[in-house]
Amino acid sequence: MSHDLHQEFFDKLAREWDLMFTAGDLEFLSHIVDGLNVKEGMDILDLGCGTGVLFDLLRRKTGLSGSVTGVDFSIEMAQTAHRNFPFPNVNVVDADAVTLPFTDSSFDMAVAFAAFPHFSDQQKALNETHRVLKPSAKFYIIHLASSTELVETHQDIGGAVKNDEIPTETKLKHMFENSMFTDISIRDHTGLYLASATNTK
Numbered sequence: 024m025s026h027d028l029h030q031e032f033f034d035k036l037a038r039e040w041d042l043m044f045t046a047g048d049l050e051f052l053s054h055i056v057d058g059l060n061v062k063e064g065m066d067i068l069d070l071g072c073g074t075g076v077l078f079d080l081l082r083r084k085t086g087l088s089g090s091v092t093g094v095d096f097s098i099e100m101a102q103t104a105h106r107n108f109p110f111p112n113v114n115v116v117d118a119d120a121v122t123l124p125f126t127d128s129s130f131d132m133a134v135a136f137a138a139f140p141h142f143s144d145q146q147k148a149l150n151e152t153h154r155v156l157k158p159s160a161k162f163y164i165i166h167l168a169s170s171t172e173l174v175e176t177h178q179d180i181g182g183a184v185k186n187d188e189i190p191t192e193t194k195l196k197h198m199f200e201n202s203m204f205t206d207i208s209i210r211d212h213t214g215l216y217l218a219s220a221t222n223t224k
């Protein structure tokens with residue numbers, strides 16, 4: 024799987040990306056974020072943030088004493104996210120999820136919405152997420168589709184994302200454990216995939 028092809032693929036989609044979401048999607052996302060237990064003052068990492076669809080939902084919960092930091096390796100996506108959300112509690116960093124430019128134990132929570140299957144090295148991304156999360160912080164992998172639906176969608180789209188998928192439940196559990204995450208939960212239903220794990224240092 025080539026890295027550059029993915030960057031190119033998502034660069035091309037950045038301009039139109041926000042049109043992908045229906046009001047229904049945003050309403051559903053808002054309910055999902057309500058369930059994540061985001062608290063005022065938290066510093067949250069949004070991996071593969073795209074144009075920042077989660078930023079408003081998250082930053083309203085963290086307030087100005089906390090922050091949302093979006094990471095995306097598509098410069099076009101990162102720039103659009105930056106333009107969309109010029110708020111003091113929102114940062115956007117153009118970086119790769121497999122080599123995060125943050126010091127250890129920087130964040131209180133991490134999310135990857137519709138992004139994890141695209142990471143070039145998912146185990147490394149988990150290692151890095153673990154490294155930058157504080158002890159007891161949670162990591163959530165979220166999709167508005169089941170893992171099977173995602174495979175079909177990516178095959179239909181083709182191109183760079185054709186073979187991108189979420190690992191099987193057993194494999195993802197092992198990967199989380201290899202990266203020192205515990206308390207692993209995976210829900211995989213039509214219309215929603217939600218995995219969560221807790222960082223143990």
Ligand SMILES: C[S@@+](CC[C@H](N)C(=O)[O-])C[C@H]1O[C@@H](n2cnc3c(N)ncnc32)[C@H](O)[C@@H]1O
Pocket residue numbers: 029030033034070071072073074075076094095096097100118119120121135136137138141142143
């Ligand atoms: C399907 S889009 C989802 C974007 C956003 N989370 C959303 O749901 O609107 C996947 C995003 O992940 C980003 N991405 C893929 N691999 C990445 C990596 N290794 N590091 C950082 N971002 C990555 C892509 O550039 C793209 O913006």
